[in-house]
Amino acid sequence: MKHEQLQIYFVMGSVNVKESNLLNVLEDALKGGITMFQFREKGRGAKKGAEYESLARECQRLCQRYGVPFIVNDDVELALKLDTDGLHIGQEDGRVEKIRERIGSRWLGVSVHSRDEAEIAYHAKADYVGIGPVFGTQSKENAPPPAGTALIAETKVLFPDLPIVAIGGITASNAYIPLKAGADGVAVISALCESDNRKEHISKLKEIVIL
Numbered sequence: 084m085k086h087e088q089l090q091i092y093f094v095m096g097s098v099n100v101k102e103s104n105l106l107n108v109l110e111d112a113l114k115g116g117i118t119m120f121q122f123r124e125k126g127r128g129a130k131k132g133a134e135y136e137s138l139a140r141e142c143q144r145l146c147q148r149y150g151v152p153f154i155v156n157d158d159v160e161l162a163l164k165l166d167t168d169g170l171h172i173g174q175e176d177g178r179v180e181k182i183r184e185r186i187g188s189r190w191l192g193v194s195v196h197s198r199d200e201a202e203i204a205y206h207a208k209a210d211y212v213g214i215g216p217v218f219g220t221q222s223k224e225n226a227p228p229p230a231g232t233a234l235i236a237e238t239k240v241l242f243p244d245l246p247i248v249a250i251g252g253i254t255a256s257n258a259y260i261p262l263k264a265g266a267d268g269v270a271v272i273s274a275l276c277e278s279d280n281r282k283e284h285i286s287k288l289k290e291i292v293i294l
């Protein structure tokens with residue numbers, strides 16, 4: 084099932100890793116069993132231009148080696164240029180329908196914060212919606228306040244066949260909350276970037292997601 088690939092969705096950019104080697108962190112997470120990866124190179128100190136593209140290509144190669152879908156955040160041009168497996172967009176990144184047309188059958192994920200946005204994403208044939216922040220997060224500049232799980236539960240009822248990824252402050256200790264509310268998978272940045280035992284953290288997430 085395609086949506087099983089959303090179960091343990093790792094999101095990262097170079098600003099999220101203290102030790103400068105993002106590729107080591109990514110390979111560690113791939114070995115541990117993440118099911119999807121999003122290259123989210125944004126925030127203060129993010130790479131730009133040629134460095135940005137070359138880092139994206141290196142992450143893509145690594146994901147290909149482990150057979151894990153490689154998704155780009157925000158940047159439709161990069162997704163097309165690198166022929167990535169997919170793209171994740173927010174509400175500021177253009178009309179979902181238009182972007183769906185441009186990227187064809189690649190994965191398309193859309194961040195939604197209301198029932199209306201979820202409905203638009205559904206009709207524009209998004210492959211999944213990202214809903215959050217569920218809990219407090221330090222990983223996104225100017226993140227909205229924690230929203231809990233109400234929209235996850237509502238979206239599940241209104242659009243039962245639209246896969247949902249929960250994001251924001253999720254760890255192996257609290258992942259059961261959005262999953263119980265109806266999420267199909269969890270997206271995490273700090274839980275894995277800051278873990279000193281990624282393999283164990285991913286195993287714990289896996290146990291909860293497949294319950």
Ligand SMILES: Cc1ncc(COP(=O)(O)OP(=O)(O)O)c(N)n1
Binds near residue numbers: 094156171223250270
């Ligand atoms: C899986 C997933 N869900 C939500 C987001 C957030 O996207 P967005 O609201 O566009 O914010 P930025 O990540 O672009 O800052 C995401 N990236 N991934």
Ligand SMILES: Cc1ncsc1CCOP(=O)(O)O
Binds near residue numbers: 216223226251253272
């Ligand atoms: C990109 C994004 N969108 C909503 S919360 C968030 C950051 C999630 O990071 P963390 O898992 O460290 O809270």
Ligand SMILES: [Mg+2]
Binds near residue numbers: 174176
């Ligand atoms: Mg975005």
